[in-house]
Amino acid sequence: MPPHLYLNFVRLPLFFRILIIALLIIFTFGFLIYIVEPETFTSPFEGIWWAIITVSTVGYGDIVPKTTLGKLLGMLLVLLGAGFVSTYFVTLASTTVKKQTDILEGKVMFKGKDHFVIVGWNERSRVITEKILKSLYHAPVILIDQSLESNPFSDYRVHFIKGRAHIDETLMKANIYEAKKVIITADQNLDELQADMNSILALLAIKGLNPHAICVVEMLTNEQVPNAQRAGADEIIQSNLISASIMMNCLSATRMAEPLVSLLEQFNGSRFVFRSSISFIGKSFIDTNKLLIEEGSLLFGIKRGVDTIVNPPHPFIIKEEDILLVISKTENS
Structure with a gap:
């Protein structure tokens, strides 16, 4: 075997190397038994079939060697091939278990996207x-x-x-x-x-x-x-x-924590949305809220620059750069 092919073979995962060796043994002995006993094994396929059944220790007995040389080949195949096939399945099982363990223990890279x-x-x-x-x-x-x-x-x-x-x-x-x-x-x-x-x-x-x-x-x-x-x-x-804000509210009134937390819980992205102020420029906060209520939404504040103003005093006029803070009961709002 050329050195570069040998190095490429050695770099393969262990279960791939064992599988390749096992397949080489099966095909080699399948063709040899066909050459030795062409009357019993009428085609290379039957020889390979016999080799697979033999190394897997299933032993159907539907086709068996008749000559001494053929039986010697069978004995050698059992001693040589069965070990590699068994090792392959053991290695495959242990590799699968190790892969699953590595996933659970956080050692495996994630290959998806948009996560x-x-x-x-x-x-x-x-x-x-x-x-x-x-x-x-x-x-x-x-x-x-x-x-x-x-x-x-x-x-x-x-x-x-x-x-x-x-x-x-x-x-x-x-x-x-x-x-x-x-x-x-x-x-x-x-x-x-x-x-x-x-x-x-x-x-x-x-x-x-x-x-x-x-x-x-x-x-x-x-x-x-x-x-x-x-x-x-x-x-x-x-x-x-x-x-701290929730605790401060609890100082002014008892049993305030539960409704406040429940309110925050409902701001889950599908209910708490930002709306552009383009359609409401020049209108008061109250008039804008009335229009949004007709759509099934509730205006509770305005974001103006770095300031957030909740329930501003009347009259509060909506400007072009304002962002409306809206609670909507529909996901598509």
Whole structure:
């Protein structure tokens, strides 16, 4: 065998090499038995059939060697070929099991596209993943985390990658180049400043590999918000600020937490939408709200520049650059 062919053969996966050797043995002995006993084995196909049945230890007995030389070939085939065939099936089974184990343990690269990437494993990422799976997105979810030992979800649409999100190798396993959206959650096992720094580091790595990916980042401290903005965050969620606002409302009235959380829960993308103000320029906030109510929507605020104004006082006139914050009961609004 030429050296380059031998090197190419050695580089093949083990079960491929064993399969090739087993097939060579089967075809060789099939042709040899046809040459030795042409009266019994009337065609090469019958010889190959006999060789396969022999090495697989099935032994139908429909066609067997009659001569001493033919029987010797059969004995040699059993000693030589059966071992390779058995080894092939054992290797194939162990390779399959190892592949499945590697997938569960987050060692296998994801090869799809237009997927959601969620960084960090905690209660928030669990809830987010479950909501994506139940939504109409129909997109796979890639979960990146260092602390998990295996995929916490049994759903085939969730692919687990074990590793740190600021390392290129981990992001490449998640096929970050083809990712649609990325959600980076804060690590609750670290102090708030360190958790924010890790989130910003992951954001920089992700944006460096895929500048077009939409990144939503959870921040715990106000002082790191400008750094997250400079790092390229498309959306910044200040979870501590949201929690503090809910708690403050609870100070002014009892039993306020449940309705407030329920209200936030309904802002799931299909209900909370942004509307252009082009059709409502020059109209008051109240008149605009009346028109939207007739469409089955509710206007509850205006985004004007960097300011968000909820339920502005009358009279509040809609301007060209305003963005309407609308709750809609239809998904197509």
